[in-house]
Every structure is written in structure tokens, then in C-alpha cells.
Amino acid sequence: MRMPRDIIAYLQAAPLMAVLLTFLIAPILMIVVVSFWGATEFSIYPAFQFDNYAFLFGSPVTYKVFFATFKYAFITWGFTLAIGFTVAYFLAFHVRTQMMQTVLFLLCTIPFLTSNIIRMISWIPFLGRNGIANQTLISWGIIDEPLEWLLYSDFSVILAFVHLYTLFMVVPIFNTMVRIDKSFVEAAYDNGASGFQTLWHVIVPLTKPGIMIGSIFVITLVMGDFITVRFMSGSQKANVGRLISNDISLLQYPSAAATAVVLLITVLLVIGILLRFVNIRKEL
């Protein structure tokens, strides 16, 4: 007796489905459920109330913090894209041998073999009031007073983000670039396109899927981060991740869950918008 085809298909998909259900869908559902619960100082109790959301949307701080989160994500995205694209372009089109490409690419990843907390914290003594950066600038006579805004500011937060996440832009862009058929570039050249025209009209459109994947990485990482913001701003700035972590540390799980749900929806919306521009599945 043979099983009908669609049952076989379901069975084949079942293991993946089970994994996704257990480790992705169920936890998210749990978070959504808890976001409607109530909390006392040291415990949470099941309920169906909108208090957490009411407080979240009723507080001007929420809007400020969401704005700050977008600001960090947007600026970081801009810098990582510019740097990531340039690096990938150099690797893909200026480095001729594949051997050299691989070597240089691995070189890019070396800093990422260390913990990202270490990479982040090592900026602190460098940027501090009496840090290497300020001392060097003073000894060169460029400034008389140490620059205060180097550390514990939006500047240091974004600097750390760019440093931490540029590789996530380099990898997918490089990956799509090396797969561009070189004859397209030759054709453009033969047809009299300038270097910039080739870049803008040929390479960029063909690299879009890579750019989009890199953007999704960077934006979701920055929007979900809390530890970089905490350390690099000396706890003085906040993004949504910090709101959540503060709530968790104070045992306010339902309120943290509500914030997490709103953040999740926001990030999904952003990704949804990004995907409108490029159909990743078609282009891959």
C-alpha cells in the first residue's frame, strides 16, 4: 500500500516544523501571552490585561527610546553599508587571484574571533578623557582640552556598532559580488560606460540581494542590542533593548514581554519594508 503523496510531503516537512514550533513559535507565543499578565514586585500572575501596553504607549519615554533605537539603527546601517560595500568591492573586483581574495577575506574576520564584548570594551580606555585618542590629539596640538564626547556619547555607541557589525555587511555583499558575471562589466565598458556608471547601473543593482541581507543583519542586530548601548554610553542612553533588560532585572517580566512584542513587530515591519525593494528568494 502506498501512502498518498501529500502525506509523505507533510511527513518530510514534519521534523523542521517540529523544531520551528518548539524553538521559535512556542517561545514567541509565550512572550505574547506573558505580555498580558500582571506583575507584583517579585512574582508574575496570569491575567488578561492591557496595563503593560497602556503604560508602554502612554509613556513619552517609550517614543523617545524607540526613536533612539531607529536613530542608532539607521546611522549604523549607513556607515556599515558604505564601509561594507567598499571593502567587498575591493575584494571582489580589485583583488585578482582567488587565493588572495580568500586570504584578505579571512583577514577581515580575524577581529571577530574575539568576544564582541571585549572588542567593545577595548574602546573605553582608548576613547576616555585621558585615553590614547585624546592624549595623541593633544600631543599633536590639534586640541587643547580633551574631547568629552568621544566616550559615553552617541558617538561612541555608533562607533562600537559600526565596528561590531560591518562584517555582517561585508560577507553577503562580497558573496553576491563574486557571483556577478565579469562579462557584464566588460560589456558595460565596451559600450562606453564610465567607471561610476558601471558601478551604479550594473554592479549595484546586481548586488542588491547581498545589500539587503546585510541590511537585515545589521538592522536587526542593532535594534535588538542592549549591552553595547549600556557600556558605550556609560548607561546614560537607552534603546528598546535596555528598557527590556531593565524590566527583566527588576522582575517586571510582563512589561518586558510587552516591550519585546512591540519591538518584534517593529523589526518585522522594517524587514517587511526592506523586502518590498528586493525579492531575495528570486535573486539568490
Add this chain to the structure above:
Amino acid sequence: MSKMRYNRRSLLKTGVAAAASTLAAPMVWAQEIKDIKLRQFGTGVSNLNDVATKVKEDLGFTLEMTALDSDSVTQRAATQPDSFDIADIEYWICKKVWPTGNLQAMDASKITNFDKIAGTFRSGKLTPESVIAQGTAPHTVGFVDGPNGTEFATEDSGWMTLIPTIYNADTLGIRPDLINRPINTWAELLNPEFKGKASILDISSIGIMDMAMVCESMGEISYGDKGNMTKEEIDKTFAIFTEAKKNGQFRAFWKSFDESVNLMASGEVVIQSMWSPAITAVKSRGVPCVYQPLKEGYRSWGGGLGLSASLSGMELEAAYEYINWYLSGWVGGYLMRQGYYSAVPETSKNFMSENEWGYWYEGKAATDVITSPTGDQLAVAGDVRDGGSFTDRMGAVACWNSVMDENQYMVRKWNEFIAA
């Protein structure tokens, strides 16, 4: 030692021939003791590996230590009762955690040095003339009405929630070399002179008390009880600090001990809320740092060991054994050489040199070099401890770390302050 023998005796009673078992029983006992493992967690201040090593040496069983920050400690004590045997927590945390039923009351009669525990923890009065400070004073949450009591008792009931272990009087830390003038009031934290060079700790329940000390000394707010503020008082306090933050008064906020040390040692900050061993750590790097006594008094805190509700049998006996050992002096001496006080100061004396006892406890000038437990030099002959003697410092406590009735409101306001 003493309490363990009961177990051995009960073993003896099991009917084994007396002659044979006098030899066999201690071996069984020794074996069982060796297998006992107590899991303790708490803040970094007293979760020291040296203590665990010494416990193994003196008592024979294993003490496993986990150090966490105050928030995580509260969280774990409240939500993961099976993950620990002994909770090393502060009294204000106890007020929060006790109602969860995760801790069990201790029989004071099993504590050898109970009578020698400082008065602060029993009656609330260090000396008979002492005035009880505001906030969650340890004696108010130190006792419950019985072995399974859930209500805090107003006086010594013989059933303790926590066995006090260490405590201290906190104040502001300053860099005298970068300030160059005397500092004598909490209000200096918001002095515009230190714009961009001040810091406060980002642990709401403690930070709010420092804020209150500052606002009160500025004359901006007069509190009914700093340890239990009304919503209006909370609002006013945060309004003052939010404005200061927006004006760039603060360089950073710190959450962990080492952050406070780095901020101070690197000169990022010249005045900030600080803890005693952090001062010690800054000094041991050769950077001048003073734990400045201020005229309004200290913000104080006390910690103690609590027993998990699930402890029983041999483990429970071992825990009592451990607590008695804890109060017997070695740990006290160790902690006092870091700048804390032991709950039973007298016993620590035996484990400290006369010079150390004079410097740390009596507030006398050091007669010789003072070193930290790890061997760093902290003071030379002639130096006097900031703030003076035990009674001078603990006698000038203005408020205790606390949890307020409006805690949830305060926490939300704190979150807004950080995000502002």
C-alpha cells in the same frame, strides 16, 4: 563542629555495637560531610573564593559560590528557589524576597555568637543612645514570628530571616587630587563645578537613596522618610536629577563594582557614589581616592545569609555549621581588612593584627603598613581611616538601603530617568 555531633550521635543510636561504631561512625560522618555541597550565591562583596577554600579546610564540605549583581540576586532568590542553598543577600532584598516563601527562618538558639551580634541587627540601636535611621533598617526585617513565619516580627523573636554577616556605611568617593578642596556635603554631587565628572550608580533601590541624600542636603526636598517616599517626593527627586543629567552633570552611570573603579581610577569621574572596596581597589592602583565622610551622614547597608526553604537534614546542619563558622572571626577579619564590618566584630579581632584592628575598627592612626587581604598596600604608618572608628561611622547612619511601598512607581521613574 558542635552541631554536627548530633548527627553522629543519632548514627550511634541506630543499634550498631558501640565499640565497633566508635571507630566506624566518624568515618561515615567524615565521608558524608565531604560529599555535602552547599550552593551559595550573592553579590560580589562577600562571595569570595578565599572563603570557599577556607570552608573546605576548616569544615570539610564544599561551598560553591556564585557572584551576581544586586538585581540578579533578587531575581534569583525570588524566582529560582531550588538553585541555591544559601542566599547571601541584603536586608532590603530580604524584605522583597521573604514573602515568596523561598527562605526559611533560622533558630537563633543554634547560633553560638548570637549574643555578640552588633545591636544594629537586633534592636536597631548600635549603642543605647543611637537613633534608628530611616529606610529598611535591618532589625525591622531581621526576625519573623516563628519557624514558618511570614510576617516580620517587630522585635527579637528568636527566629531570624538572615544572619547578619557584613555591613558598611556608604558615602561619596572623591579624587582629592583632582578636586583640590574640601568636600563635606552630599549636595556637591550636583555642584556644576563637577559637570561631566560626576556619577551615580544605576541600581534603582540604592541610587534613589543617594539621590535623596543629595536633594535633602541641597535643601530642595524635605522627606518624611527617605526610605519610604511618597509619589510626589519621588517625582521631585527625579525632576532634580533629570535636569542635572540633561545639563551634562554625569559622565556615566555605573552598575557593577569594577565599572565604578575604572571610572574613578581613569579620572573620568572625580565624585560619585561608591562602595568601600572600590575605594580600596582604586587606592591599590596608586591613585588617591577618599571615601569622604559627609555632614549629613551615611547611607548604610547590611547583608546576611539566608537559608533556602528546601534545605533539610545534613545539609541544613552543615549550613548552621557554616554560619557559626562565618561569625567565628576568620571571615570577619578578612572582610574588615577590605573596609567592611563584621556582624560580630569582637571575634574578628583574633584574626587581625593590633595595627589592623586599630586602623579599621578603632579609627586609630596606623602604626605600620596596612595591606588588603590580597596583599596590596593601602595605607602607611600615620594614616587614619576615612570617617574614623566603627562607632563614628555606623553611629552616623542617616538611612538604610530600602524597598519602598511605591517601589514599582519608583522603578518606572528610574527607567525614565535613565532613558531621559
